[in-house]
Amino acid sequence: MNFYTLILETLNEKGKSIKDLENDNILGKNTFYIFSKTAPSLVTIIKIANYLNISIDYMLNLVDINNFQKYSLDQSAFYDNLETYRKNAKISQSKLAKDLNISRTNFSRWANGTMINIYNLIELSKYFNCNIDDLLNHIN
Secondary structure, three states, X not given: OOHHHHHHHHHHHOOOOHHHHHHOOOOOOOOHHHHHOOOOOHHHHXXXXXXXXXXXXXXXXXXXXXXXXXXXXXXXXXXXXXXXXXHHOXXXXXXHHHHHOOOOHHHHXXXXXXXXXXXXXXXXXXXXXXXXXXXXXXXX
């Protein structure tokens, strides 16, 4: 997944530029170009999504309709949302970790507030057949 291209396409669609992200203090100067080699953090993706009024699912071309709800930068409820999906599916943390090829220690990190990386978030949304938005915290 090339985040540089995906975000650039979204910026163009919204009539914005990389300079707009920098000038409006969404990203530091020249930060955007790093995304051609590495994925941005979830916090950065949330900031961009909120700035552009666009859902992360839509930005990543995972859905066709933009059902934007402003995201909270505090994603402490992510773990609770994940646990709800996991328990409803009657899947243990061990099985989920094995199925997604991730360490079980991720669960305790997420429970303690460590932000999930975007790749794991995408895999979890696919695994539970839900939108990324369903796993994240929004501002009402």
